[in-house]
Amino acid sequence: MVDRAERNRLVEANLPLVGYLASDLHARATHVPKEELASVGALALVTAADAFDPSLGVPFGAYARRRILGAFADEMRSMDWASRGIRKRIKEVTAVRETLTAAFGRTATADEIATTMGLPRADVVEALADAGRTVTTIDDESVLDIAADIPFPEESAELRARRDVLTRAVAALPERMRAIVQAIYIEERPVKDVAEELGVSHSAVSQQRSEAIRLLRDALDRFFSDGDTPVEVTSRVSPATRDAYFDRIESGGDAASAREPAASA
Known part of the structure; x- marks a missing residue:
């Protein structure tokens, strides 16, 4: 672990990274407020500095970046409106709709989808309505996939x-x-x-x-x-x-x- 003076130095030196990562992720997921990401990222940076062990041989910048992006992922998951079950149903219904649409040469109706899946029509209608909502899909990996694509600010x-x-x-x-x-x-x-x-x-x-x-x-x-x-x-x-x-x-x-x-x- 590092002493308090070194911890403060690490935090101050890497605060610009928090702002950059927050801005870049906000540009990719605009429904997430940038201010909230910056706040979450700053807290993650402080906790990373507290937990950092230089003897492990891992550069602090890489260690902090991973902790910050992990905190972003947790924050985005906490803001997600749909449970895993809802997202699973959306995926199943839309897959059947696409299959039937391709087979019929026209858009499949809710009744046709419900009959094919053996579901009540109301469930299909609800799933299709949920599918139409503009919300970033969030599962175990998607947020981290987005975050992993964020380049470092000084990258040229x-x-x-x-x-x-x-x-x-x-x-x-x-x-x-x-x-x-x-x-x-x-x-x-x-x-x-x-x-x-x-x-x-x-x-x-x-x-x-x-x-x-x-x-x-x-x-x-x-x-x-x-x-x-x-x-x-x-x-x-x-x-x-x-x-x-x-x-x-x-x-x-x-x-x-x-x-x-x-x-x-």
Whole structure:
């Protein structure tokens, strides 16, 4: 956990992210007041700062972003007017209506839908009326799917290109390194848990993580160097292993057949 001064610093530094995420999500789901999203997001940011543990090796920005988006999802679900049962009935009725409409070459009537489904006509009419209401469908994943598409505010064409290369660079890592990076930075799992799962020591996981980060840094320098400044190599693998890694990134291939690299002396 962080002390109060550090917590306050983290909150102040990341408040603009709350506003950006709230504005972007409001633009995609206009029935949700932006002010409410901002309030919910600010509270989530504070609780994230309180719970943040730097020793886990997860960047605070990524950790806070997930907590904020999760809070947005909870808020949107709490505002949803329809239960799961109602949404299930709407989905079933509209599916039958579309099937009958395609078969008849005209819009199916409520009576025809009711007869096909074996339901009272009143239930079908009610479901069709509910289907016509302009409300964002919210289930376990839909809100998070919307939120996951929100880019960071500073994202630009160059940053998108960097993220694309970084995605390919992670995929091209040797298998164990890739698993460690995904577990720690994407799944946000503690190093201790990853070590236990892999059957290795905490220090071994930390060493592999550090070397993976060095390789990723070398990859970004390799593909985004301005050409005027010499690229400083930070990874400790042999030049041949490093070049093979860069080749896999360029080809878009993964490291399924790559061996774990041995650090060069």
